[in-house]
Amino acid sequence: MPSTQPPSPSWRSGITDVGAGGGAAVVVDVVVVGAGIVGAAVARALAVGGARVVVVERGQAAGGTSGSGEGNLLVSDKGPGAELAMAQRAHELWPALARELTEELRAGLPGGFPDLELEPKGGLVVATTAAGANALRTFAATQRPAGVRAVELDADGTRALEPALTPEVACAVHYPDDAQVQPVAATEALLASARQHGASVLTGAEVTAPLLAGGRLAGVRTTRGDVAAGAVVVAAGPWSGEVSARLGAALAVLPRRGVILVTTRQPHLVHRKVYDADYVGAVSSGDADLQTSTVVESTAAGTILIGSSRERVGFDASLRVDVLRRLALGALTLFPALAGVPVMRSYGGFRPYVPDHLPVVGEDPRLPGLWHATGHEGAGIGLAPATGELLADLLLGRTPSLDAAAFSPARAGLLDGQAASAGAA
Amino acid sequence: MPEVASTKDHDDSANDGVVVVGGGPAGLAAATAARRAGARVVLVEAGDDVGGQYWRHLPPQRPARDEGQLHHGWSRFTEMRRSLLADEGCEVLTGASVWAVEARAPHLPGDAPVLRVVLAPIGGADAAQREHRLLRPGALVVATGAHDLTLPFPGWDLPGVVTGGAAQAFAKSERLAVGERVVVAGAGPFLLPVASSLLSTGATVLEVCEAAGPAQLARGWGSHPARLLAGPRVMAAKTAELAGYAAALLRERVPYRTATGVVAARGEGRLEEVVLARLAPDWSPVPGTERVVAADALAVSHGFTPRLEVALAAGCALREDGFVAVDDRGATSVPGVWAAGEVTGIGGADLAQVEGELAGLAAAGAVAHPGTHEASQRLSQQLSQQVSRLLDRRRTLEAFAGRLAAAHAPRAGWLAQVTDDTTVCRCEEVTAGRLRAVAAATASTADTPAGARSLRLTTRAGLGVCQGRICGHAVDAVLGRTSVGRGAGSGVGPVSHQRRPIAVPVRLGELAALPAPDHQTSDHQTADHQTADHQTSDHQTPDLTDSEEPRS
Numbered sequence: 001m002p003s004t005q006p007p008s009p010s011w012r013s014g015i016t017d018v019g020a021g022g023g024a025a026v027v028v029d030v031v032v033v034g035a036g037i038v039g040a041a042v043a044r045a046l047a048v049g050g051a052r053v054v055v056v057e058r059g060q061a062a063g064g065t066s067g068s069g070e071g072n073l074l075v076s077d078k079g080p081g082a083e084l085a086m087a088q089r090a091h092e093l094w095p096a097l098a099r100e101l102t103e104e105l106r107a108g109l110p111g112g113f114p115d116l117e118l119e120p121k122g123g124l125v126v127a128t129t130a131a132g133a134n135a136l137r138t139f140a141a142t143q144r145p146a147g148v149r150a151v152e153l154d155a156d157g158t159r160a161l162e163p164a165l166t167p168e169v170a171c172a173v174h175y176p177d178d179a180q181v182q183p184v185a186a187t188e189a190l191l192a193s194a195r196q197h198g199a200s201v202l203t204g205a206e207v208t209a210p211l212l213a214g215g216r217l218a219g220v221r222t223t224r225g226d227v228a229a230g231a232v233v234v235a236a237g238p239w240s241g242e243v244s245a246r247l248g249a250a251l252a253v254l255p256r257r258g259v260i261l262v263t264t265r266q267p268h269l270v271h272r273k274v275y276d277a278d279y280v281g282a283v284s285s286g287d288a289d290l291q292t293s294t295v296v297e298s299t300a301a302g303t304i305l306i307g308s309s310r311e312r313v314g315f316d317a318s319l320r321v322d323v324l325r326r327l328a329l330g331a332l333t334l335f336p337a338l339a340g341v342p343v344m345r346s347y348g349g350f351r352p353y354v355p356d357h358l359p360v361v362g363e364d365p366r367l368p369g370l371w372h373a374t375g376h377e378g379a380g381i382g383l384a385p386a387t388g389e390l391l392a393d394l395l396l397g398r399t400p401s402l403d404a405a406a407f408s409p410a411r412a413g414l415l416d417g418q419a420a421s422a423g424a425a
Numbered sequence: 426m427p428e429v430a431s432t433k434d435h436d437d438s439a440n441d442g443v444v445v446v447g448g449g450p451a452g453l454a455a456a457t458a459a460r461r462a463g464a465r466v467v468l469v470e471a472g473d474d475v476g477g478q479y480w481r482h483l484p485p486q487r488p489a490r491d492e493g494q495l496h497h498g499w500s501r502f503t504e505m506r507r508s509l510l511a512d513e514g515c516e517v518l519t520g521a522s523v524w525a526v527e528a529r530a531p532h533l534p535g536d537a538p539v540l541r542v543v544l545a546p547i548g549g550a551d552a553a554q555r556e557h558r559l560l561r562p563g564a565l566v567v568a569t570g571a572h573d574l575t576l577p578f579p580g581w582d583l584p585g586v587v588t589g590g591a592a593q594a595f596a597k598s599e600r601l602a603v604g605e606r607v608v609v610a611g612a613g614p615f616l617l618p619v620a621s622s623l624l625s626t627g628a629t630v631l632e633v634c635e636a637a638g639p640a641q642l643a644r645g646w647g648s649h650p651a652r653l654l655a656g657p658r659v660m661a662a663k664t665a666e667l668a669g670y671a672a673a674l675l676r677e678r679v680p681y682r683t684a685t686g687v688v689a690a691r692g693e694g695r696l697e698e699v700v701l702a703r704l705a706p707d708w709s710p711v712p713g714t715e716r717v718v719a720a721d722a723l724a725v726s727h728g729f730t731p732r733l734e735v736a737l738a739a740g741c742a743l744r745e746d747g748f749v750a751v752d753d754r755g756a757t758s759v760p761g762v763w764a765a766g767e768v769t770g771i772g773g774a775d776l777a778q779v780e781g782e783l784a785g786l787a788a789a790g791a792v793a794h795p796g797t798h799e800a801s802q803r804l805s806q807q808l809s810q811q812v813s814r815l816l817d818r819r820r821t822l823e824a825f826a827g828r829l830a831a832a833h834a835p836r837a838g839w840l841a842q843v844t845d846d847t848t849v850c851r852c853e854e855v856t857a858g859r860l861r862a863v864a865a866a867t868a869s870t871a872d873t874p875a876g877a878r879s880l881r882l883t884t885r886a887g888l889g890v891c892q893g894r895i896c897g898h899a900v901d902a903v904l905g906r907t908s909v910g911r912g913a914g915s916g917v918g919p920v921s922h923q924r925r926p927i928a929v930p931v932r933l934g935e936l937a938a939l940p941a942p943d944h945q946t947s948d949h950q951t952a953d954h955q956t957a958d959h960q961t962s963d964h965q966t967p968d969l970t971d972s973e974e975p976r977s
């Protein structure tokens with residue numbers, strides 16, 4: 001291990017025999033539960049920082065939420081506050097991270113590691129009604145003092161950016177800093193890099209119970225054996241609620257379903273991320289009802305992605321044609337020229353959210369040794385590098401660049417009524 | 426058909442009766458049997474006419490006198506087709522594709538899921554005007570069949586290389602050959618009818634290459650194939666059909682070589698020559714046995730893989746080998762849903778018809794109205810005799826099919842022909858080497874059987890227009906995540922690439938123009954209104970269907 005580490009902090013695992021687990025198969029400093037992009041970013045940040053890390057994953061890498069979104073790196077949908085600060089930090093990190101990953105992983109793979117397709121394409125938020133235009137202007141005015149570049153365009157400026165856009169535009173605001181990344185490639189790259197820094201990834205391993213030692217969480221029991229660790233980071237996205245409950249300190253993370261349509265290749269029709277202004281309202285809403293607010297964008301492969309619905313239907317993944325209908329209606333409102341374009345598939349996933357709609361990053365006050373990294377809702381891809389950095393800063397005893405209190409599991413209101421059961425176990 | 430009950434016997438107007446998806450031998454038999462049992466039937470067929478691949482024929486506008494000579498069971502087909510088309514209790518929808526399957530709303534009676542169907546005018550999947558229909562089956566029979574399974578080799582993406590099924594379809598529906606000098610290769614008894622149909626169009630079939638060697642073939646066919654002829658009559662007919670194909674090959678002096686396979690297809694811009702080699706018992710090419718044959722077409726088939734979109738979307742469980750799991754009457758794991766034919770296992774047209782009949786009868790029983798108790802009791806007595814006869818036939822044919830599957834099942838050595846520069850996914854041009862390298866570099870999917878998803882998304886293999894229909898199995902196989910070549914049966918292993926919530930492409934304009942659900946639920950929450958509506962409009966409620974032109 002590098003000698004730059006802080007001297008024997010609490011997470012440093014010197015444990016060779018765990019009382020509850022007895023003869024653990026694997027002993028590491030940190031076990032990360034979940035191989036989605038947040039778990040991958042956390043694992044890499046910890047491994048680069050010198051920690052011995054193992055990632056345990058019930059299914060496969062990027063097999064849940066990370067593999068079922070668009071890959072948004074957005075500032076346009078965030079008002080001033082802690083999440084915007086995290087998004088801005090993530091935007092600082094992404095370009096260098098993508099370069100580092102590409103460099104690290106280039107060797108030994110003909111044709112290179114799959115491209116992360118990091119594209120600073122910019123976003124265009126469009127209101128088609130007078131009321132929507134007012135709301136959009138007001139929102140953009142609150143963002144600018146917080147450092148968001150938000151440029152209102154006239155009709156010519158809008159047409160120059162998106163020639164196929166409907167002429168019925170009441171207001172359009174350009175956000176040059178919005179970007180896109182291929183989320184599965186990014187997750188795999190972060191994991192591959194973490195492995196190069198000594199981490200290991202155990203897939204097909206479901207967490208079943210905690211390993212406890214002296215009132216601390218000291219590892220996890222999985223279907224593929226025990227892993228003893230000085231700290232456990234639960235980064236299981238919408239399944240973090242269930243995993244943390246199994247570990248003895250439930251966190252109320254809820255799934256919110258989102259569905260995306262994919263068209264056949266249609267190059268040069270849509271150039272940026274184009275949103276209906278309603279998107280901003282839907283993301284921050286707590287309503288259970290189906291909401292759709294249109295997001296239309298092209299991928300590097302030439303397909304057009306149309307999102308995104310948001311429903312609270314538990315983990316129900318069954319198809320509802322009405323969701324597809326409303327997504328299509330929204331897309332045609334923005335781009336009438338897409339009417340004849342074939343949709344060749346749809347996919348959907350579950351975004352993790354907590355009632356106050358802020359990511360949860362930090363140690364659980366109820367059970368020492370239990371850390372959370374979840375609650376990013378639809379923004380986890382973009383926020384992953386900043387999340388990994390923040391969690392590693394806290395766990396490795398470094399001074400975080402973000403206001404950690406805002407994301408702490410101990411923040412006001414988050415754990416009310418959710419008592420830990422582990423202490424009694 | 427004396428047993429046909431009047432459509433008035435069953436008041437199943439709250440749904441569309443028995444809906445059969447697929448108009449091949451299984452679907453036609455299911456529809457015919459369900460009508461015989463008195464149920465209303467809607468038959469949904471994606472092609473321009475019913476008949477499926479087995480009874481594929483010239484378009485009705487250009488009938489041919491010799492269809493009967495070209496097709497086995499032709500008179501049975503024409504009789505089923507004629508009576509269903511003439512039957513007021515049966516609606517035959519051609520050019521109709523099921524594009525989505527939805528769970529039934531809780532307040533509606535019945536178990537079967539709801540089907541979204543798009544209808545194209547004849548010959549016009551790309552036509553500007555397509556009608557959309559919503560079907561609410563009282564009982565659903567999935568008879569979607571199977572398509573060719575082709576194992577990749579270098580050059581399989583060259584123009585001139587086609588699947589056996591495509592070569593046969595072209596010959597049957599257009600009377601045209603895919604080339605003048607054709608090699609037929611792959612595995613399985615299907616190679617014989619492919620070669621036979623090519624011969625009927627005047628093509629020269631240079632040779633038929635069967636990958637299985639004598640020892641493997643003997644496992645299924647037995648060392649005395651002629652003994653099959655002495656078996657039950659139903660099997661004798663099956664064997665006679667194959668013998669007929671074999672006789673055609675003999676007449677034309679077409680060599681039939683076992684333990685032989687294609688190792689490469691070569692040519693400048695299109696196929697010019699085929700490289701063949703002897704295969705070892707594990708199907709790996711024997712070095713030094715390669716020979717080159719000049720040809721302008723190569724028809725390849727290594728077996729069949731079920732068309733699973735509708736079954737998977739309906740939630741049907743699969744067997745380990747990837748086919749839909751059914752009981753001996755065709756019931757799937759989902760209440761209200763039956764399956765029949767090749768989607769439940771490869772057994773040929775005779776078995777498919779028996780399975781279709783069983784499933785059609787069972788599905789009809791499920792939609793029978795309780796008010797016609799006496800009539801249905803009388804029917805079920807008649808039917809129980811039919812069913813036991815059918816079950817006997819089914820067992821005999823299944824035993825035969827099982828032996829054939831073993832005789833021609835791909836073996837693991839075939840992967841040796843997939844060199845790193847072999848294109849596996851044609852749509853996105855992904856090579857086997859790239860797939861293997863990325864799999865090694867990511868390493869995160871190696872442990873999980875369903876682990877190909879991440880690799881598809883990082884390499885784009887299977888994400889193109891075919892949506893994995895052509896390459897899905899090859900991708901899984903190259904990554905070592907499939908049972909193709911890994912044991913008995915023509916199983917397909919993981920089928921995650923077959924889960925397609927949108928089963929066939931639908932235009933954005935069509936999606937946007939679908940009726941809003943409020944429209945539908947208000948219609949069905951009021952029982953009186955619902956009945957009145959259906960009495961005046963047959964079984965198609967006007968505001969549930971939609972015919973529109975996409976906006977432009």
